[in-house]
Amino acid sequence: MSLLELKNLKTYFHTRAGTTRAVDDVSFSIGQGEIVGVVGESGSGKSVTCHTMLGLLPQPPAKVEGGSVVFDGEELLHLAQPLLRAIRGKRISMIFQDPMSCLNPYLRVLDQVAEPILAHENASREEAEERALAMMKKVGIRDAEQRARSFPHEFSGGMRQRAMIAMALVTNPDLLLADEPTTALDVTVQARILKLLRDLREELGIAVLFVTHDLGVVADVADRVVVMYQGKVVEQGAIRDVFSNPSHPYVKGLLACRPTFDTKYRILPTVEDFLETKTEPDGTTRLEERTGMKDRLAELEKAIPEDGNGEGSSPSDLLLSVEDLRVHFNSGGGVLGGLLGSAPPTVKAVDGVDLTLLKGRTLGLVGESGCGKTTLGRAILRLVQTTSGSIRYEGEELPAQGSPELLPFRKRMQIIFQDPYASLNPRLTIEQALVEPMLVHGIGSSQSERRERVASLLEEVGLSSDHLLRYPHEFSGGQRQRICVARALAVEPDFIVCDECVSAMDVSIQAQVLNLLRELQDKRGLTYLFISHDLSVVKFTSDEIAVMKEGRIEEFGPAGQIYGNPQSEYTRELLEAVPRAEF
Amino acid sequence: MIRFLLNRLLQGILVLFALYTITFLLAKAMPGEPFTSEKNVSAETKANIRKLYGLDRPILEQYFIYPKNVLLEGSFGVSTSKGRPVADIIAQSFPNSLLLGLCALGFAIGIGVPIGILSAVRRNSWLDWLCMAIAMIGICVPSFTIGPLLQIHVAAHVPGLKVAGWGNPQDVLLPAFTLGLVSAAYLARLTRGGILEVLSQDFVRTAHAKGIAPITVILKHTLRGGLLPAVAYLGPAFAALISGSFIVETIFQVPGMGQHFVNAATTRDEFLLLGLSLFFGFLIVVMNLLADLLTGLLDPRVRLEGNKD
Numbered sequence: 060m061s062l063l064e065l066k067n068l069k070t071y072f073h074t075r076a077g078t079t080r081a082v083d084d085v086s087f088s089i090g091q092g093e094i095v096g097v098v099g100e101s102g103s104g105k106s107v108t109c110h111t112m113l114g115l116l117p118q119p120p121a122k123v124e125g126g127s128v129v130f131d132g133e134e135l136l137h138l139a140q141p142l143l144r145a146i147r148g149k150r151i152s153m154i155f156q157d158p159m160s161c162l163n164p165y166l167r168v169l170d171q172v173a174e175p176i177l178a179h180e181n182a183s184r185e186e187a188e189e190r191a192l193a194m195m196k197k198v199g200i201r202d203a204e205q206r207a208r209s210f211p212h213e214f215s216g217g218m219r220q221r222a223m224i225a226m227a228l229v230t231n232p233d234l235l236l237a238d239e240p241t242t243a244l245d246v247t248v249q250a251r252i253l254k255l256l257r258d259l260r261e262e263l264g265i266a267v268l269f270v271t272h273d274l275g276v277v278a279d280v281a282d283r284v285v286v287m288y289q290g291k292v293v294e295q296g297a298i299r300d301v302f303s304n305p306s307h308p309y310v311k312g313l314l315a316c317r318p319t320f321d322t323k324y325r326i327l328p329t330v331e332d333f334l335e336t337k338t339e340p341d342g343t344t345r346l347e348e349r350t351g352m353k354d355r356l357a358e359l360e361k362a363i364p365e366d367g368n369g370e371g372s373s374p375s376d377l378l379l380s381v382e383d384l385r386v387h388f389n390s391g392g393g394v395l396g397g398l399l400g401s402a403p404p405t406v407k408a409v410d411g412v413d414l415t416l417l418k419g420r421t422l423g424l425v426g427e428s429g430c431g432k433t434t435l436g437r438a439i440l441r442l443v444q445t446t447s448g449s450i451r452y453e454g455e456e457l458p459a460q461g462s463p464e465l466l467p468f469r470k471r472m473q474i475i476f477q478d479p480y481a482s483l484n485p486r487l488t489i490e491q492a493l494v495e496p497m498l499v500h501g502i503g504s505s506q507s508e509r510r511e512r513v514a515s516l517l518e519e520v521g522l523s524s525d526h527l528l529r530y531p532h533e534f535s536g537g538q539r540q541r542i543c544v545a546r547a548l549a550v551e552p553d554f555i556v557c558d559e560c561v562s563a564m565d566v567s568i569q570a571q572v573l574n575l576l577r578e579l580q581d582k583r584g585l586t587y588l589f590i591s592h593d594l595s596v597v598k599f600t601s602d603e604i605a606v607m608k609e610g611r612i613e614e615f616g617p618a619g620q621i622y623g624n625p626q627s628e629y630t631r632e633l634l635e636a637v638p639r640a641e642f
Numbered sequence: 643m644i645r646f647l648l649n650r651l652l653q654g655i656l657v658l659f660a661l662y663t664i665t666f667l668l669a670k671a672m673p674g675e676p677f678t679s680e681k682n683v684s685a686e687t688k689a690n691i692r693k694l695y696g697l698d699r700p701i702l703e704q705y706f707i708y709p710k711n712v713l714l715e716g717s718f719g720v721s722t723s724k725g726r727p728v729a730d731i732i733a734q735s736f737p738n739s740l741l742l743g744l745c746a747l748g749f750a751i752g753i754g755v756p757i758g759i760l761s762a763v764r765r766n767s768w769l770d771w772l773c774m775a776i777a778m779i780g781i782c783v784p785s786f787t788i789g790p791l792l793q794i795h796v797a798a799h800v801p802g803l804k805v806a807g808w809g810n811p812q813d814v815l816l817p818a819f820t821l822g823l824v825s826a827a828y829l830a831r832l833t834r835g836g837i838l839e840v841l842s843q844d845f846v847r848t849a850h851a852k853g854i855a856p857i858t859v860i861l862k863h864t865l866r867g868g869l870l871p872a873v874a875y876l877g878p879a880f881a882a883l884i885s886g887s888f889i890v891e892t893i894f895q896v897p898g899m900g901q902h903f904v905n906a907a908t909t910r911d912e913f914l915l916l917g918l919s920l921f922f923g924f925l926i927v928v929m930n931l932l933a934d935l936l937t938g939l940l941d942p943r944v945r946l947e948g949n950k951d
Contacts, residue, residue: 115850148853155851160844164943165866175852210942226852 061088062266063112063234068126070104070111073119081107083290084126089234094260094267096281096298098274100313100565104290105270109236111136113151114143131233149179152227156239158219162211169195169207172226179230194225198255216428217248221255228259238270245427245592250636253280272565274317275595278302279638286310293346308333308348315356316570318599319639320622324359326574327599330567332356377454378554378586379416379439384409384448386431386438408434410610412448416554416603421580421587423601423618425594425633431610432590436556439588440472441465452554470500473547477559479539483531489517489542490527496550516545520575537568544575548583556588561596573600594637598622606630650934654927659709661923662916666705669912676722676910695722695913708916718920719913723905728917731902735886736921738808739898742891743884745814746822747876750883754826755872758833762868763860765838773830780827789820789893806895817894821887825879829872837868866940873940877933881925 070082082104089095099105110116112128112135128135130151135143147153152175155161163171173191176182182190188207195203198221211219220240227235237256241249257280260267269281277284278298285295286307294307305311312333335349349355386409408431416422426432437443439450441460450457452471458464476482483492493513496502503509514524520541531539540560547555557576561569573596579585589600597604597618604621606613606629614627625631677683677691692698696707711717718728754777761773793816797805802812840846841864849863850856886900899918906914938944 113851115847144853144855146853147851153848153851155844155848157844161848163845163849163863165941166863174849174854178852178854178858212943223848226848 061090062093062131063268064088064127064129065108065112066127066129068108068111068128069124070107070116070121071124072121080290081121082111085287085290085292086126087285087292087295089266089268091233092260092264092266093283094256094269094281096277096284097268097270097287098272098277098284098313099287100272100567102289103287105287106238108287109153109238109268109270112236113147113153114138114140115147115153145179148175148232149230150232151234151236152230152232153236153238154220154223154227154240157243158216158223159211159243161223162219164211167208167210168214168222171211172207172222172229175226175230191225191229194229195222198222198225198228198259199251200225216244217251220244220248220252224252224255224259228263228265231263233266235265235267236270237267239272240269241276242271242273246594246636247427247632249276250638253638256280273638274302274314274566275319275638286313288346307346308335309346311348313566317566318570318573318595320595320598320637322595322599326359326577327570328356328359329570329574376418377415378418378452379414380451381412381414381439382449382451384412384435384438384450385446386434386443387446407610409438409445412607412610412612414605414612414615416586416588418553418586419580419584420602421589421600423597423604424588424590424607425592425597425604426607426613427592427633430607432607433558435607436474436558436588436590440474440556441468442474466500470550471552472554472556473550473552474556474558475540475543475547475560477562479536479543479563480531482543483539483546485531488528488530489513492531492542493517493546493549496546500550502550513545513549516548517542519548519579520545521571535568536564537571540564540568540572541575544572544579548579553584554586554588556590558590559592562591562593569596576600594633606633650931654924654931657927658920658923662709662920663705665916665919666708669910669915670701672910674910676912695720708913712920718917721906721911721914723909723911723914728914731914732899732917732921735897735899735902738896739886739891739900740884742814742818742821742886742896742898743880745818746825746883747880749819749822750825750829750879751876753822754829755833755869757826757830758872759837759860759865759868761830761834762837762841765834770834774834777827777830780823780830784889785820785824785887786889786893788823789817789890792816792820793893806893808894808896813894817890817896820893821883821890825883828875828879832872832875833868836871837864840864840867843867870937870940873933873936877930878926881922881929885922885925 065088066086068082068085069080072079072081085104085108087095087097097105097108107116107121111121111123112130114135123136126136130146133146135146138146162168169188169191172195173184173187176187176190177184180187192203192207195207200206200218200221206214206218211222214222223240240256241252244252253276256267256269259265267280269277271277281298283296284298284301286293286301286309288309294301294305294310301310302314305314309330312328312330315328315333316330318327331349332355333349335347337345337347339345385407388406388408410431412435414422424432424435434443438445441450441457444460452468457468487495490510490513493516494509497509497512503512510527513527517524517526522538522541522545526534531542534542543560560576561572564572576587577600580587587600589597591597591600601618603616604618605615606621606627608629614621614625614630616626621630622634625634675692675697676695677688683691689698696704699707708719711719716729718732720727721731724731757773757777761770764770793805797803797816803816804810804813807813837860846859846863849859854862886898886903888900888904890896891898891900902914903918905911906918
């Protein structure tokens with residue numbers, strides 16, 4: 060008998076805008092000691108499924124419309140709150156995505172880890188703290204004795220997630236619901252957490268429901284996988300079967316559109332190449348496999364260049380060179396510090412970086428969070444004050460930040476940011492947002508000419524000129540990022556810094572934006588500095604790669620060399636940490 | 643910690659000096675002088691009085707004499723309208739205002755914070771709506787309306803309570819309630835907002851996932867964070883409460899400091915004005931410091947070193 064069984068679960072959200080079928084007829088089960096991965100893109104209903112089981116959804120607007128959730132022979136959906144609370148945190152525990160926001164910043168870590176024991180068992184404070192401490196040691200929190208009484212902000216991201224896991228396991232639950240537990244973590248930390256979960260399963264025999272958007276992670280950790288799309292389960296089965304022989308077109312598309320280390324395509328297939336949504340006469344929609352899919356794949360395969368990495372460049376094609384660049388930040392010392400003249404402590408975000416960028420090529424800059432890659436990208440654009448070092452653009456030293464001579468260079472260098480929600484002014488129409496940089500740089504002689512240019516730019520990035528007068532909130536995340544690309548292109552730059560510009564996106568959208576960037580590069584001869592933490596994406600986009608660590612470049616060279624034969628220990632560690640779906 | 647305190651002390655001194663400068667310039671910018679409106683006084687006497695108070699010296703010199711006297715002799719000058727040292731006036735009236743302010747603060751916290759918590763927990767219910775409507779009324783209705791209403795409908799009917807006057811312990815109740823009501827209303831709204839903010843955080847969901855009882859979630863997981871905005875408001879609000887209110891003190895005949903603020907301005911009593919302003923500024927600086935210390939106590943992420951070493 061399975062430990063947990065979901066049957067025809069339906070959770071709808073009723074709002075004034077209408078009803079959203081977040082979870083629509085979902086059935087699957089988890090056996091004792093099994094790890095089941097639930098995969099899906101944002102909005103597929105995977106988190107809502109988890110929260111529904113434990114009664115953690117705010118109702119209203121959420122409403123469970125039907126189905127059943129049976130845990131160990133007991134129906135959870137209609138259980139009275141106190142009885143459900145007795146199961147929650149005791150027999151079914153949950154860990155969440157962001158270990159910073161999910162731990163209470165005002166309480167000591169040990170208190171929080173011990174809390175479930177005190178809530179569910181008749182244990183003394185000392186006993187609870189002792190067990191909490193033992194569990195913290197077990198999940199690998201270093202110096203647990205000394206650090207147990209610290210606050211969450213004094214822990215690193217990985218240690219916080221370990222604390223969350225300790226908190227979930229401290230009552231010896233039968234089932235662990237892990238909702239995107241490694242999404243906010245660096246790859247090396249993620250690899251360690253995944254190993255920890257596997258080890259704990261072996262040791263404690265605990266079943267895990269592992270929710271994630273990352274197919275590689277699921278392949279790495281789970282025994283079985285459930286793929287969700289638009290609130291429905293589209294495919295489920297043993298991990299090896301689903302990955303090597305997917306039957307649903309959505310799953311096929313999802314597996315194909317995600318760049319991996321082995322991807323040979325120059326243009327990625329997208330989910331749309333595989334999947335067609337057909338509307339029935341009665342208004343319901345049906346997903347169908349697209350007919351021309353095989354031809355499309357063959358076409359993409361033909362476009363694979365022979366040598367793998369495009370044409371060679373000679374050194375004369377140098378666009379930008381960075382020498383011994385340093386960016387140090389001071390944290391203020393207050394009035395007293397100013398009076399005493401004591402040097403405030405510095406953060407060396409970029410600490411002696413040498414780089415060269417070749418025209419028409421992409422330099423991938425990879426590194427874990429906090430390594431200084433974003434600061435480096437902004438320093439190259441003179442968007443942050445540099446401490447020392449030189450940046451030469453086509454042999455010419457870039458004028459200092461704030462200098463009027465910088466303006467002509469600004470026109471040639473642009474940036475696309477990570478979050479397309481935050482980087483478009485919500486109060487400007489798309490036309491205004493795109494015309495603004497043109498006005499600054501005196502492009503276009505009249506309003507109508509500029510409007511024409513904006514319209515053609517929008518078409519170039521795959522949007523329509525009908526969108527000119529709309530505001531950013533009317534677009535989806537992928538569309539917004541296209542708008543950001545169009546804005547960067549509005550001043551006809553030769554060089555664009557892409558700062559984690561696909562990191563917040565689902566893989567299917569990511570594939571579209573990556574394809575767009577590649578098309579534009581081929582067409583306009585653009586040079587990219589592609590900043591990302593995702594080594595697979597960087598492998599796909601880049602010709603040269605720089606690996607960054609603690610403000611310095613750890614390794615710099617052609618992509619093939621970095622991935623095939625990494626010289627530095629750190630690069631090797633990073634590459635090994637990337638979860639791969641290889642069967 | 644010591645570094646933080648030293649930093650704040652220096653900042654405080656700078657703030658007080660800036661306050662002094664602005665008050666001094668404004669006082670000098672007022673038309674006339676303390677004694678210009680005195681009639682029946684010969685020009686010679688007037689000149690003598692001006693000399694006595696140092697008003698005959700160049701303005702720049704006057705600007706430096708006052709801080710020198712404050713720092714070296716501890717003298718805040720002599721009131722030109724009352725003929726008594728400013729320090730005496732403050733020492734005599736401040737304890738009354740302090741007592742009144744403390745009681746008002748007690749009312750404000752005792753009423754405002756629980757109402758805020760209740761509203762947040764029962765958000766969007768009729769109870770929340772009612773509490774917030776009362777709070778809105780508390781903010782909108784001025785104390786010169788509440789005060790007389792309390793005098794007519796409460797003081798006149800309850801034995802032991804006087805309509806106005808100062809001397810018995812119970813005399814503080816009605817003015818303190820009147821004075822504290824606005825703060826209570828603000829506190830209720832701030833507490834509600836703060837707690838709602840914390841309730842929407844992910845760690846509250848974590849707490850629910852642990853199977854903790856809802857009341858424990860509120861008390862243990864949301865209260866500390868939820869009170870932070872209220873604490874930030876209380877710093878300056880407390881200073882304002884204990885330095886006296888002209889309106890409330892006048893209505894209830896409390897011999898506090900509030901009347902002197904107004905009288906000093908209307909009688910062009912420069913030294914009283916400067917002394918009171920500096921005293922009030924000092925209270926604000928100290929109370930803000932206390933509020934920051936309390937914030938540091940509530941929120942472990944706030945570092946009070948003033949510097950990262």
